[in-house]
Amino acid sequence: MSGHKQAISASYASPRPPTSQLFRHEIATVLDQEGSVANKKAYLTELRGLVTLVQAEINVFLTERMEEDKQREGGGSKDAEQEAKEEQNYGEENVEDDDDA
Numbered sequence: 001m002s003g004h005k006q007a008i009s010a011s012y013a014s015p016r017p018p019t020s021q022l023f024r025h026e027i028a029t030v031l032d033q034e035g036s037v038a039n040k041k042a043y044l045t046e047l048r049g050l051v052t053l054v055q056a057e058i059n060v061f062l063t064e065r066m067e068e069d070k071q072r073e074g075g076g077s078k079d080a081e082q083e084a085k086e087e088q089n090y091g092e093e094n095v096e097d098d099d100d101a
Contacts, residue, residue, distance in 0.1 A: 008050045010058060019065070023057050025050045066090060 009024035027050065029043045066087065 008047065008054055010054055012058070012061065014065075021061055023054045023061075025053060062090060063087075 006027045007024055008027065009022060011023070012021045013019070027043070027046055029039075029046045031043050032039045
């Protein structure tokens, strides 16, 4: 694994409006050739922290995108409860129960 830095990355792309974003952080800890337990633990600890960092950056980015989308659509036409529900499930398919059957 010598010669190049390892990194964790995620990318986002949207056709409307055309937007792309790259989230990337290099992993400073280099796995040694012997693969000592201490070295592996340090690597995995750093990796776990970077995953959490990338996740937080993505959440901030998507929240900003949601706000921009709301502004383009004309803003607060939905009630606060519906808006909170949509924000909680943003990016996920939500199937609501139908009790009428």
